[in-house]
Amino acid sequence: MASFEVIGGKALKGEIVPQGAKNEALQILCAVLLTDEPVTISNIPEIRDVNKLIELLRDMGVKVGKLSPDTYRFQADAVNLDYLDTPEFVAQGRALRGSVMILGPMLARFGKCQLPKPGGDKIGRRPLDTHFVGLEKLGGKLTLEGKDFYRISTEGRLHGAYMLLDEASVTGTANIVMGAVLAEGITTIYNAACEPYLQQLCKMLVRMGAKINGIGSNLLTIEGVERLGGTEHRMLPDMIEIGSFIGLAAMTGSEITIKDCQIQELGLIPDTFRKLGIQLEFRGDDIFVPAQEHYEIATYLDGSILTISDHTWPGLTPDLLSVLLVVATQAKGTVLIHQKMFESRLFFVDKLIDMGAQIILCDPHRATVIGLDQRNQLHGITMTSPDIRAGVALLIAALSADGRSVIENVEQIDRGYQYIDKRLTALGAQIRRL
Template sequence: MATSSATENIRYVVEGGHKLSGSIEPSGNKNAALPIIAATLLTDQPVRLSNVPRIRDTETLVDLIGSVGVTADWTGQNELSIQAKEVRPASLDPELCTRIRASILLAGPMLARCGTVELPPPGGDVIGRRRVDTHLLALEQLGASITVDQSYRFVASQLQGADVFLDEPSVTATENALCAAVAAKGTTVLRNAASEPHVQDLARFLCVLGARIEGVGTNTLRIHGGRSLAGGDFRIGPDHIEVGSLIGLAAVTRSSITINNAGVEHLRSTLMNFDRLGISCRIHGDDLHISSDQSRKVKEDFGGHIPKIEDQPWPAFPADTMSIAIVTATQCEGVVMMFEKMFESRLFFVDKLIAMGARIVLCDPHRAIVAGPSKLRAARLESPDIRAGMAMLLAAMCAEGTSTINNAQQIERGYERIDERLNALGAKIIRQPSRDE
């Protein structure tokens, strides 16, 4: 396995124009693994997790829980053994917290376990303002006292169940509130909750440990809290965002690949929106096949109007797949409006695609018009965040010539050994340390 320290800069040298073939299996869902690792602090019994993506973000969170006294060991390439026999109510390491936004997921579990936690501001991708107000308001309604200064300090002698309405269906706020509610005394009703596959995975994990949660997969969760939790074994589900990335990759490189164990039950909106771009997939059980023979022709709306692909909370099209869809659209015939509603800086990476030859008009921070197909040319690129970085990798793989993607460690925060796994399908990606030039 290619590994690097959390601070090492990596670049990918990508030779474009190669078709891929074969089978690939998506990694475990990063956005499920992170809250589940945090939630292991709710029990003092051993927990064994499998299909955990071995990526920078999960490794950083493992380091974080280890810093407060939790025993966490990688017992296999994608297997974690965790026991939070003791949890110290210590201040979390600011340097580790700045690496990942997921550090905020420790607020609920540590508050439940220790009665107090001091959390430095979380880091993560710079894709616009990412407010934490929803977390604070939810935990406050469950009985926490919160002080905000240079850090967030939470105190609660005893969390109490409550009827909580989230001011937005935030995924991580739902996960924090869910963990706190499991430990709270009494019943909590969590309304306007996020219901993404990774939220469902967290709820199922907590139920394996003995929690009682009703409404999993809906926007209203009823949690009967205060039950003592045991240990257990749990397998992380497949990453539907990685599946969407692989669909886009097959489309732009005109390749034929099969995605095994794709978790097709969570792909309805993803498949619907790729179909609008003229990319269709065949489902065989839980496997997904994308053939090289695609129309790649944008389907106009009724009446010949320009179609729109827009992200929304689950079960609509995922925001994290928008960057992939934009690159895919550059290789499809027709015009489509891409409407990114959730993060005001996520579309700014399209200037790199324009420099590569893509025909894109950035209307404002949330909307872009893509006209295709465009012949992309190699370029020197910089990965600003996980998803834009993966989108740039797709663009480089279908471009003419050899591209360099700096800051590729951002991609590795979300995609496990992606260079190795794509090279096994026929890609030409060289991973190497990036030195200041």
């Protein structure tokens, strides 16, 4: 396993461009299975999870052409259904959580799909019930082999249905939408996810010939069509990476400009950082973060302690809570971080406590952070990255800390952040990949 050696305590400066959105890519790439015509996608991030998914599509028979470093052309006109029965497919599917996104397109176009239970971050239970319940309502028949191998099939076309999702799952909604666009009749999805990345998927499908109403809301109405055509699509910048760079600037007292942010798609992210006292300036579509010696956590109007919690869109994304928690360790004031969705995502705080942070882990979902107000720097330690988001949060902590840190298992960070060591080194960070 690779590691990062980080020498912290250095102010950074410069401009950085966010990568394409990882969570959008995993949906958009699987949508190419819905047509036999070429689909060109740009602003694709060069990260492990996305590269593995492209490799999976190629091995399934999708023609893949790399037009530039971030642009690919896909054509799924010769998908090999027999490949789904091979040990190689099982191994690929098991290693990548994004593999679950092939279910809807494959069922809609080919009438069947199978998949081992996907892998991914160890951040708590992540059930797939919403995916399968929705696809079953469209006419899919699910069988479970053992505890972790799924087969789903249909006789003839899927058929439209009304459904009220038990949770506004982003990937669940995406899978159901991709199944419904080729189904016969009308599908109504209530309590649908409406994140910008889901909106991007819907807009792409409409350009391919799908009929979808209610994009951007939690009530989608889809009139199925017989076939879809090709299209071109450009992905949004990654909002989680943008938030990570804001947090990095604050923790290291750095002046950083984040370029081409699509600010209107960031939702509550900028205002949440402002609640921690971080100054942000919008310059066109760029975000300028000035160097700050101190930043102070806001309180509620009655003076009570601020709570920052995650929620489905348009609430705050859970993927940024790890970064926000780290940023709060050097603020002035106290904040309660409430991670509602995943019960194991806060368990990385023991590393921050070892670095000198003042954090009380109340339970698996809540942590109280007492900010040090830059009076005492964190100090470097050796630690392991448990998942993508905790990994980058620990990297931010190490860059702000006094002395040398070693972060092991950085493959987790590589899954979600493109060339992060090289890009931060260009800003003045001292990071060495071991």
